[in-house]
Amino acid sequence: MTVPAPPVRTRIAPSPTGDPHVGTAYTALFNLALARQHAGQFVLRVEDTDRERYRPESEQRVFEYLHWLGLTWDEGPDVGGPFGPYRQSERLPLYRAQGEQLVRVGQAYWCWCSRERLERIRQEQQARGEPPKYDRYCLGKTRVERAREPDFTEPPVLRLKVPDSGETSFTDLIRGEISFQNALLDDQVLLKSDGFPTYHLAVVVDDHEMRISHVMRGEEWIPSTPKHVLLYQAFGWELPAFAHLPILRNVDRSKISKRRNPWAVLPWFREQGYLPEALLNFLALMGFSIPDPSQSGETREVFGFDEVVQHFAFDRFSTTSPVFDLAKLDWLNGVYIRGLPLNELLARVTPYLEAAGYPVRGREGYLLRCLALEQERLKRLGEAPQALEFFLRDDLRYPRELLIPKGWTVEQAEEALALTRALIEPVEQLEAEPLEAAARALAAERGWKTGSYFGLLRVACTGRTAAPPLFATLAVLGRDRVLTRLCQAQELLAQPTPEAR
Numbered sequence: 001m002t003v004p005a006p007p008v009r010t011r012i013a014p015s016p017t018g019d020p021h022v023g024t025a026y027t028a029l030f031n032l033a034l035a036r037q038h039a040g041q042f043v044l045r046v047e048d049t050d051r052e053r054y055r056p057e058s059e060q061r062v063f064e065y066l067h068w069l070g071l072t073w074d075e076g077p078d079v080g081g082p083f084g085p086y087r088q089s090e091r092l093p094l095y096r097a098q099g100e101q102l103v104r105v106g107q108a109y110w111c112w113c114s115r116e117r118l119e120r121i122r123q124e125q126q127a128r129g130e131p132p133k134y135d136r137y138c139l140g141k142t143r144v145e146r147a148r149e150p151d152f153t154e155p156p157v158l159r160l161k162v163p164d165s166g167e168t169s170f171t172d173l174i175r176g177e178i179s180f181q182n183a184l185l186d187d188q189v190l191l192k193s194d195g196f197p198t199y200h201l202a203v204v205v206d207d208h209e210m211r212i213s214h215v216m217r218g219e220e221w222i223p224s225t226p227k228h229v230l231l232y233q234a235f236g237w238e239l240p241a242f243a244h245l246p247i248l249r250n251v252d253r254s255k256i257s258k259r260r261n262p263w264a265v266l267p268w269f270r271e272q273g274y275l276p277e278a279l280l281n282f283l284a285l286m287g288f289s290i291p292d293p294s295q296s297g298e299t300r301e302v303f304g305f306d307e308v309v310q311h312f313a314f315d316r317f318s319t320t321s322p323v324f325d326l327a328k329l330d331w332l333n334g335v336y337i338r339g340l341p342l343n344e345l346l347a348r349v350t351p352y353l354e355a356a357g358y359p360v361r362g363r364e365g366y367l368l369r370c371l372a373l374e375q376e377r378l379k380r381l382g383e384a385p386q387a388l389e390f391f392l393r394d395d396l397r398y399p400r401e402l403l404i405p406k407g408w409t410v411e412q413a414e415e416a417l418a419l420t421r422a423l424i425e426p427v428e429q430l431e432a433e434p435l436e437a438a439a440r441a442l443a444a445e446r447g448w449k450t451g452s453y454f455g456l457l458r459v460a461c462t463g464r465t466a467a468p469p470l471f472a473t474l475a476v477l478g479r480d481r482v483l484t485r486l487c488q489a490q491e492l493l494a495q496p497t498p499e500a501r
Contacts, residue, residue: 008040009213012073013047013203016058019265020065021258023218023248026283028071030245031216033308035074043210044076046087047203049196065266069276070305083210088202095197098205098235099158099190107234108190110156111138117151133186134159158191160200160227160234168226173243173314180226188227200224204231212240219244219321243314246287249321256324263326273352273381274329277304278336282329284308286322302335330379337378342368345375349384356385358392369476373468391477396463396485400492403459405452410493416448416456417490421483430479436471460489
């Protein structure tokens with residue numbers, strides 16, 4: 001598919017009705033990439049005409065989280081621009097004027113039907129197996145004529161007059177030619193009774209007035225596009241290029257929903273500790289691919305936004321809805337975490353550590369050594385407090401039985417802990433390799449299996465059966481802390497079992 005000549009102008013138009021949806025970032029990513037590839041402009045426009053669901057604070061949340069992801073716009077409510085205002089609620093006179101123009105040229109008409117009548121005819125149509133659509137009862141009538149009849153209500157709504165026959169077609173840059181039978185299209189409401197436009201009128205007027213060259217949005221808007229095409233034609237305006245992105249799906253193929261999926265909103269990802277660059281990379285993998293130059297016919301999975309810009313092409317999109325697999329995102333986030341310098345990793349996990357009650361200031365050096373051991377294991381920044389817990393707390397809590405390796409007695413475990421303390425006490429500073437060599441020699445001398453013995457030490461010093469490499473961990477914990485924990489483990493073993501009490 002070819003791309004129209006510059007200037008390329010794309011847009012994202014979120015509705016401030018709650019926390020920003022992950023799909024908003026997904027759509028913004030590709031709109032921004034196309035604009036940057038062609039040295040064009042990317043516009044953020046706020047569609048705040050749904051006054052029942054509108055939340056004033058939501059607009060700022062959209063700004064905040066798109067900026068967090070590094071998705072910046074050239075024009076918008078916060079930065080201005082030559083085609084403002086960029087909030088639809090500030091453009092109401094324009095929509096009214098354009099709607100009235102459609103009435104004058106016979107492309108739209110006023111409708112005074114009450115909600116009760118609309119619901120009644122909808123039920124009747126469904127009972128007959130017909131698709132629900134307005135029956136044009138008000139078409140061709142004046143207000144005075146319609147007021148004499150039942151089910152009259154004011155103020156009226158404005159409806160688009162859809163052709164009775166024929167087809168409305170458009171070319172989708174991802175999917176090719178798409179056509180709809182006009183007879184199946186409803187006479188869409190364009191202006192609501194409160195004077196606010198519906199999405200359909202506002203989006204067409206705004207995209208035209210803001211000179212948007214490409215309308216790139218989710219595939220759920222495909223059924224609405226013929227109505228938009230008809231509006232462009234009714235106004236006598238040139239069509240933009242349309243491209244409908246594959247919609248994000250759950251693993252079970254259901255649509256992602258704020259009600260069903262806590263991760264459907266962008267704040268969840270920051271709270272959990274996903275790196276914005278990893279999330280952006282993951283979103284770019286959704287229905288889009290970048291070639292791997294090292295392997296013919298293969299695609300890459302790890303890449304940055306600049307590479308999306310470089311390789312952006314509509315024929316690289318799939319029409320199959322991609323699966324939003326959190327397990328894969330965890331893997332990808334782990335790749336990015338492992339690529340961070342330790343100082344940067346510490347800076348990124350600091351808010352999570354402090355929120356969990358672990359102050360960072362004053363012990364940065366110790367935390368850097370801890371993170372060096374855990375960096376390979378982290379998938380999310382939010383895992384850091386739990387991963388580093390045994391480094392930061394002295395009150396380890398674990399079941400007594402974990403200290404007794406399989407086939408060992410309590411006395412053998414106590415002896416192993418005592419001999420290990422004796423091994424460590426003369427050492428001023430623990431180092432992983434010498435300590436491991438000494439522990440292996442002790443195990444050989446006593447006839448212990450190293451797996452059992454090292455497992456005992458791991459539990460005693462970390463409270464866990466799985467941890468980073470044992471002797472590197474002991475070296476980071478330090479002599480005094482290790483001796484204290486070995487002593488505490490001995491005391492725990494010395495306690496009588498419940499059967500002996």
